[in-house]
Amino acid sequence: MSSNAFDTSQVKDKRDAVNGRFGKIKSMAAGRRAKLNESHRLHQFFRDLDDEESWIKEKKLLVSSEDYGRDLTGVQNLRKKHKRLEAELGAHEPAIQSVLETGKKLSDDNTIGQEEIHQRLAQFVEHWRELKDLAAARGQRLEESLEYQQFVANVEEEEAWINEKLNLVGSEDYGDTLAAVQGLLKKHEAFETDFTVHRDRVNDVCSNGDELIKKALEETWRNLQKIIKERELELQKEQRRQEENDKLRQEFAQHANAFHQWLQETRSCMVEESGTLESQLEATKRKHQEIRAMRSQLKKIEDLGAAMEEALILDNKYTEHSTVGLAQQWDQLDQLGMRMQHNLEQQIQARNTTGVTEEALKEFSMMFKHFDKEKSGRLNHQEFKSCLRSLGYDLPMVEEGEPDPEFESILDIVDPNRDGNVSLQEYMAFMISRETENVKSSEEIESAFRALSAENKPYVTKEELYQNLTKEQADYCISHMKPYLDSKGREIPSAFDFVEFTRSLFVN
Template structure:
């Protein structure tokens, strides 16, 4: 051991022993500040021994001035220590008076061993081994703690925290500690031990944490305080448990009697209250209420009834146990009061059984009556509704005569649909009540709600279709510039894309309808056409659609338009490929004919088209437009006929406010 290490543990011991000594003489309002000098006159040593032994050492010089008086005090103390059978070697009065630091520390350590540590006993081991074994057992369940000695095993603070946690888990939560914060853990343990348990702070954190091998004697002295504090706590707790056990044994019979009477009164109260509740219960006349009361009755059978059966049995057993226990202790037999006797519970239980049977019969009878009333209510409404639908269907099928008169009658029929919707809602409510009542058959009608709803849908569709047909016929009658075939085709397309049968097309439906007729535009152009045709509305009516198609059919293709279309198909190139034509949705048979007619292209081309057949549509169109080198082999009008199939598109600049130039 180096000189510095030796000096360090001497300093720690002196500080620790000073604090230990002060805890002992503090009852006399005395305090030692500097251990060795303050003990040199023997007075404090005598006070310490009297406090430790609770005995008087006799007369001594309380204020020694002379060296001889100090020697007498020191010898008095040492002689008393030897008289107690405490072995001391190589220590004399001069060591105390002259302040031999090591000898004085050894003397104090001897007293600590004798009066603080020696009474620690674990399985017959020595005081040191017993204290170490106690620490190991108390911290065995903490994986982070390994107590091997009274030195380095303690310098991370976790062993102290573990001792606190195992004895007083209400003061510290070991699992939440930062295991790497040694100083913080140590300080926390020291503070809690001092403030909550009363263990004096004999050590400072730096005495343990900042050294590789803390002083063993100082640690043992401090840990011994922990042992005594927690051992005393356990003694108090054990004594309390013995008192509690004695009290429980003495009070057991009395508590059992009180419990029997209290529980029996509660059971009788519940039984009588249940019988009264059934006698006063009323039905609202609805299936939901009757079913709720039936469910409540079933819940009673599964819950309360079983609890009461068990309670009745347990009370009979409890009464028998009370009598047995009193007999065992030779105490006066117990007879329960008359109002909670076994005879009373048997009488009330019989009344409960009779009331229960009557309640079940009443609930079942009420549910049967309500179900039958629901069947009749649904049947009456369903039959009336079906008759109204049949009358309306006959009225639609029997319409004839002038279109205006038919349209007037159909509109009146359409107005009658809304009352039918409301009446169907009423039927739906009754049907829902029937479903809730689990009614699966009804001998009073052949109709179901789903059938009636479906038939109403058919009637509504018939009215709507008839109304649209008549309105469209009036529109068509005024369109004299369309052939019947064209009108039939346009109306068929309109009907196909009118998904909701509203006699109108939304923007997407309008676009799809035009595309099916070969009219394909850019998204922006299509939106402009829709806005213009609809007049700014969110839909296009049949009349607006037909007028748009009239305008389109009046716009005939010219050679210049076809030439411009070829340029658009070719994306501005001086030639066109088969793939260009296919991407433009030109029909297959038109592509085959055009490829046979157009001459090959021999000029510059795009890199992406190399290796593909390229056709000179410019030369082809020049021939078709009557150029000097026109090919007489091409039949007249073939271009007009072929291109009309794939390019019936109105030009944006050819239509102004619905009028073509």
């Protein structure tokens, strides 16, 4: 580089770059090595922990045994085994502490698996505590069993001695010679000495029995007190649960009853709406928007119902309404709102295009609502027949079950699938069609207006309309006909274009 044969700055930059990259690789390698060592220690710890857990599980099976010996020898053997197990547990304590210390150190030093280490350590400590508790409980029960079996053995021994001596003292042999009597007296004296010894032993056995009975009674009493306390806690817990359930019932009932009342009031309001067709349509649209908005309230009721099901609450004395029933009623009301909107739009179109008066449409609607007692927006066949008769239809009276061909022909139009109901929309369509059934074509209407016009003019005057039509019909025509313009585009006073009016009706 001192010869200046090379670009020294470029060479230096490349050298520094290589050294930098090498240093970076070295640092990354050292970091990876540290992470691998850390991971190795972690998994080694988990393996050691699994080994200790398996050992604890194995010992738990031993200390969970319900075998406490059937006789004195059996209890003594089990007690010896348990003493060896307790010694093994004591000897294993350092290994347990070593695992715990390793886990704590790893948790403090490692960044990998800290949460899992904490969970596993907590679980491990709990299992070790359970093992020691079970071992202590089994040791206590074996001591109690040993005491009992020792008592049973002592009782059996004394009973055997008593049975043996009963044969002696119950003998009828009192000796038939002096020597024989003296021999029997010596035996009896020996018995009395032995009896004194055994009297103390029998007293000890009885005392031990009383002590065992006392301990058993005390243990029974303690267990009874424990059971009473546990039952009291369970009853208090159940009382709190029932109180919470009752609050849930009341909350559900409050919302369900209010929602049902709103459903009934909204249905009545929609069905009994009055005024012009346009005002009824606007009111129905507003009500339908309100119905859609109330879906959120129904969702809240459904959530409360789901909470009741989760709490296994199957009854509710505060309400007769259910989530399913309210959802069905809301859906029916929503559909009723859509049908009523469509029906009012249909009536407005019929009034504007066919000439059926608004009064006639109101009469049809009013009569339908009169017979729709349940405000369902539907009439059954009998209600529909009564409605037609009230509107002046001359339907024959037939006996129940007898054929009624005239009414059946009407049902073929309004209820072709025979679902048993006639909706307001189907009813209004039928009534409008009957009102306009004599109108065959635009040419016929034009001819009728042309007949009203003097000198066969292409327009009709206001005076001609009022002279030949009812006031209601003339008012309708004047409000919907455009002024007549001559060939130069000038408006003729009080003249109306019936040709354009008639053709617009049939285009619509």
